[in-house]
Amino acid sequence: MPRLTLRIDFDQNRAIGPGKIKLLELIDNLGSIAAAGRQMGMSYRRAWLLVDSVNHCFRHPVVASQAGGQHGGGASLTELGRAVVRHYRAVESAAQTAAAADIEALSAALAERGPEPADTVGRKTHRLALSLTT
């Protein structure tokens, strides 16, 4: 079943998309920026910078960090953070429903099988490229 992925650009510097939202959801589940980043295969620094950029995007922070404590600092979503995730997922699901007929039309036009293995495609590509440039 085809899957729609969305990015919302608010302006030239501010956007949210599937990566940031997934990270926020994992922080909500795991209570830690480091653990959430690890699960997405990113460094702590990268995860932290993403969180920082979303925090600066909105009027209030979306992630609250608690430093220290017996088990080290944790992180959790603020009320706004949960609302951001909820609205993004609602955009996704409204879009998927509204666009179902056109997505179905595109799916109906797909080739029966997926692309051929890379080496075959490579050879064909080469032949066709030659015929196009002559």
Next chain:
Amino acid sequence: MPRLTLRIDFDQNRAIGPGKIKLLELIDNLGSIAAAGRQMGMSYRRAWLLVDSVNHCFRHPVVASQAGGQHGGGASLTELGRAVVRHYRAVESAAQTAAAADIEALSAALAERGPEPADTVGRKTHRLALSLTT
């Protein structure tokens, strides 16, 4: 005004998104893969590989290339190519309409101004990173 960008993943190997669709539209306007690619700042090779991947994605080609002729080969969208662009743009517009309320809710929560200049953010980031790791 916020802008929604969509990618449709049909399966693990086949997807269409804003880049491929823009390229198809430019080919339709300019009648040339090379000219369309140039306008998007990509090499002929890259443009050609993108076209090739969309051609293999669907049951029939979306771009038809004519080799030779007095002015060299040209390219145009097939009927299927035009339909693919039309359905993708319809998905986009249906999604934007259906998701308007949630996008508006997200926009209302944006900070008044965009992110601060890079050097200020850098300094803040450093301070906050220190407080998080202690």
